[in-house]
Amino acid sequence: MRQSEDAGLFKGYSIIPGAFDELISPQGVPRPDFLRLLELLGSRSPDEFTRIQALAERALLNQGVTFSVYSDRRGTERIFPFCLIPRLVSARDWAHLERGLEQRVRALSAFLDDIYGEQRLLAERPELRDIILGTSLYLPHLRGVRPPGGVRIHIAGIDLIRDGQGTFQVLEDNLRTPSGVSYVMESRILSKRVLPEVLEQARVRRVDHYPAKLAETLRATSPEDPERSTVVVLTPGPYNSAYFEHSFLARTMGVELVHAADLYVEDARVFVRTTRGPRRVHVIYRRIDDAFLDPDVFRPDSLLGVRGLMKAWAAGNVTLANAPGNGVADDKAVYAFVPDFIRYYLGEEPVLAQVPTYVCAREEDRRYVLEHLEELVVKTVDEAGGYGMLMGPQSTREEREDFRQRILAEPRRYIAQPRIELSTCPTWDGATRQVVSRRVDLRPYILTSPQGSWVLPGGLSRVALRAGSYVVNSSQGGGSKDTWVQKETA
Numbered sequence: 001m002r003q004s005e006d007a008g009l010f011k012g013y014s015i016i017p018g019a020f021d022e023l024i025s026p027q028g029v030p031r032p033d034f035l036r037l038l039e040l041l042g043s044r045s046p047d048e049f050t051r052i053q054a055l056a057e058r059a060l061l062n063q064g065v066t067f068s069v070y071s072d073r074r075g076t077e078r079i080f081p082f083c084l085i086p087r088l089v090s091a092r093d094w095a096h097l098e099r100g101l102e103q104r105v106r107a108l109s110a111f112l113d114d115i116y117g118e119q120r121l122l123a124e125r126p127e128l129r130d131i132i133l134g135t136s137l138y139l140p141h142l143r144g145v146r147p148p149g150g151v152r153i154h155i156a157g158i159d160l161i162r163d164g165q166g167t168f169q170v171l172e173d174n175l176r177t178p179s180g181v182s183y184v185m186e187s188r189i190l191s192k193r194v195l196p197e198v199l200e201q202a203r204v205r206r207v208d209h210y211p212a213k214l215a216e217t218l219r220a221t222s223p224e225d226p227e228r229s230t231v232v233v234l235t236p237g238p239y240n241s242a243y244f245e246h247s248f249l250a251r252t253m254g255v256e257l258v259h260a261a262d263l264y265v266e267d268a269r270v271f272v273r274t275t276r277g278p279r280r281v282h283v284i285y286r287r288i289d290d291a292f293l294d295p296d297v298f299r300p301d302s303l304l305g306v307r308g309l310m311k312a313w314a315a316g317n318v319t320l321a322n323a324p325g326n327g328v329a330d331d332k333a334v335y336a337f338v339p340d341f342i343r344y345y346l347g348e349e350p351v352l353a354q355v356p357t358y359v360c361a362r363e364e365d366r367r368y369v370l371e372h373l374e375e376l377v378v379k380t381v382d383e384a385g386g387y388g389m390l391m392g393p394q395s396t397r398e399e400r401e402d403f404r405q406r407i408l409a410e411p412r413r414y415i416a417q418p419r420i421e422l423s424t425c426p427t428w429d430g431a432t433r434q435v436v437s438r439r440v441d442l443r444p445y446i447l448t449s450p451q452g453s454w455v456l457p458g459g460l461s462r463v464a465l466r467a468g469s470y471v472v473n474s475s476q477g478g479g480s481k482d483t484w485v486q487k488e489t490a
Contacts, residue, residue, distance in 0.1 A: 008042040009049055013426055013435050020166040020423040021437060022087055033090040033486065040198045041085065046433045052194040053084050053428055059193065064244060065186050080183055081479030086191065087425045087440060087461040088202070091488040094457060097160070097168060097444065100352030102453045103342060105156050105446050108175065108329045110345035112152045116143050116325060121344060131361055132334055134412050137327025137382065139290065141297070145314045147323045149221030149450050154285075154321035155214070156446040157181075157460075161355075162423035169420065170354040171441065173335055175326040177287050180460040180480075181445050182245040185210060185252075187482035188458070204484040205457040211252035213447055213454060214285075220449035221319045222282040229282040231255045232272060234263070236288045236304045246287050265308030268315040283319040284309075290324045332381040332415045333359045355420060360411040369416040370407065373400045376416040378407070391470065393419055422470060425481065427463055439464045441472050442483065457485040 015021040015028075023034055030038045044052075060079050089097075114121050115132060122129045132138065157178025159171040188207050191199050219226035232255055235246040250257035262272055263281065271278040286293065292302040294309040312318045328334060336357035339350045358365040358376070369376060373392050380388030390403045407414045422439035429436045444459035461481040462472035472478040 009044045009046065010038065010042045010426065010435050014437065016421075016424050016437050016439075018164050019421050019437070019439070020162055020164055022162075022423055022425045022440070024426075033092075034088050037086075037088060037198065037202045037484075040201060041195075049084070049428065050430070050433055053430065055194055056082060056084050056190045059190055060186070063186065065183065080186075081465060082183075082187060082190065083427045083463060083465075083479055083481050084190070084194065085426050085428055085435065086202075086482045086484045087442070087463075089442075089483060089485045091486045093168070094485045095488075096351070098455045100168075100170075100350070101156075101158055101444055101446050101455050103346065103348065103351050104158060104170065104173070104338065105153055105448055105453050107338065107342040107345050108156075108173065109151075109153050109448070111341045112323075112326060112329055114345070115328060116145065121341075128337065131337075131359065131412075132328065134361070135328055135331040135334065135381065137290075137325075137331050139325040139328075142314075142325045146316075147221075147313070148223040148316050148319045151221045151448055151450060152323040152326055153329075153446075153448055154217060154221065154323075156448070157443045158446065160352075160442045160444065161420055162442075164421045166423070167353055168442075170338070170352050172332070173330040173338070174443070175330045176289070176322060177242075178443070178445065179242045179245055180443055181210060181456070182248040183480050184445075184456070184458055184460050184483070185248075187480060191482045191484075199484075202484055203487045205487055207456060207458040210445070210456050211249060213456075214249065215253040215255065217447040217449045217454070218283045218285055218319070218321055220451065221321070223316055223319065224280075224282045230272070230279060231283040231285065232258045232263075232281055234258055234260070234284050234286040234288060234306075236292070240287070242287065249285070260304050260306050263306045263309075265306060265312050268308070268312045268317050270306070270309065270312050270318045281318060283321065285321045290327060293320075293324060327382075332357075332379055333361060333412065336415065355417045358416045360407050360414040360416065365416075366407065366411050369414075370404060372416075373403065375418065377419050378403050378414055378416045381413055381415055391419070419470070422464075422472075425461070425463060427465070427481070436467070438467075439470055439472065440481065458483040 015024055025031055065080050153175050157174040160168050161171045162168050184207055218231050219229050222229035233246055233250040235257055247257055264271055270281040272281050288304050291298045292304040294305045295302045296307050297310040313320050336359050342348055342350045358369050360366040360369055376392045378390040424437040425440045426435045427438040440461050440463045442459050442461050445456045447454045461483045462478050463481055464472045465479045
């Protein structure tokens with residue numbers, strides 16, 4: 001930064017060469033949209049910021065804002081790491097993202113309707129058949145089933161990154177049970193509590209109406225009159241890594257949080273057991289994977305699902321959000337073709353860019369990947385949370401050889417992408433009591449009802465807390481930031 005801005009909390013802050021810093025330009029001056037925020041936060045001293053960051057972390061602990069990591073053998077829950085310095089998105093950038101996200105969900109919805117319907121795309125482009133139908137996430141026995149209300153993607157979480165030039169690019173589509181939105185709202189509550197005057201003067205759009213919007217969206221797809229519909233959140237239970245979020249959403253929507261044992265199916269209708277007797281259920285926001293939904297159809301050993309649930313759904317008597325079978329659209333190999341889907345189904349050019357992707361199922365792509373493993377990021381198509389990845393530029397010879405053999409054995413399971421220099425955000429480092437530059441991504445949430453889509457003005461900004469790291473997942477040492485979307489100026 002230039003000396004004139006080099007004061008207070010941001011003293012000594014430096015950006016990573018080649019990365020797009022969200023707050024500071026390459027010339028070391030604040031971006032014009034965010035100058036006011038920098039002044040407001042920059043006036044704080046490190047001592048003062050240490051105190052309010054500690055207050056925020058204590059509040060997270062007291063409120064039980066935690067998550068657990070399956071790979072952690074201790075099975076303990078952790079406080080979700082949180083940095084009080086927000087990530088800002090200008091009104092102009094957000095308007096662009098809204099258009100692109102709404103377009104992408106519209107195209108993915110059309111794709112799912114087609115793949116579980118006529119399969120017109122596969123008839124016209126047979127070279128995609130093996131890639132699309134070859135994923136384990138495609139459920140062929142659901143073909144011909146039309147979900148109640150006609151909506152398949154009620155809740156989407158689409159991961160975005162920003163490249164070295166500042167261009168937003170889609171990194172991943174999450175159309176099954178995207179998580180993290182509860183942390184968005186909890187982060188905003190913390191910001192309001194410890195930075196009220198900064199939040200007010202930065203003119204930030206609200207996010208606290210998400211639960212009401214979600215409830216409205218779910219009821220709008222009910223097979224019954226929305227006013228008379230019963231909505232529940234179905235959770236696998238407290239041992240699930242996202243249990244905090246399940247209970248948070250049920251509580252804030254004002255609906256019941258239920259386990260499989262609370263539900264039963266009779267005459268293709270779903271009921272919940274209550275102290276006043278059984279009550280019909282019309283909409284289930286299910287937070288369990290397809291494979292566990294119904295032991296009569298999927299895994300027979302599932303204790304998390306409800307027998308007969310799929311029959312009730314196929315009969316149109318209950319809405320399941322999101323619809324079973326959506327996984328085919330967020331398989332990482334299918335992702336590579338989403339720009340084609342936008343052109344094919346909508347007749348439009350994609351608003352949002354996405355990361356170039358090599359699909360190892362294709363011979364030419366596979367050959368290139370095997371010859372350039374040192375340069376690429378290799379991903380397993382059905383893994384999430386940063387697992388099943390090879391970060392080529394940071395890998396060892398042994399790790400690359402391991403992935404080479406894996407790709408050769410099961411090419412359909414792998415894709416590869418160039419490593420994108422993620423954008424960075426000023427982030428508080430409690431150990432050094434300094435603001436440092438750390439890489440971030442962004443997961444906005446899109447709700448869709450028969451009336452159309454709505455994008456939450458904000459999202460989960462995940463941050464790689466370790467110096468030099470590109471991995472932002474909380475399960476791998478990442479944290480979060482509040483995402484402040486600025487209001488449009490009058």
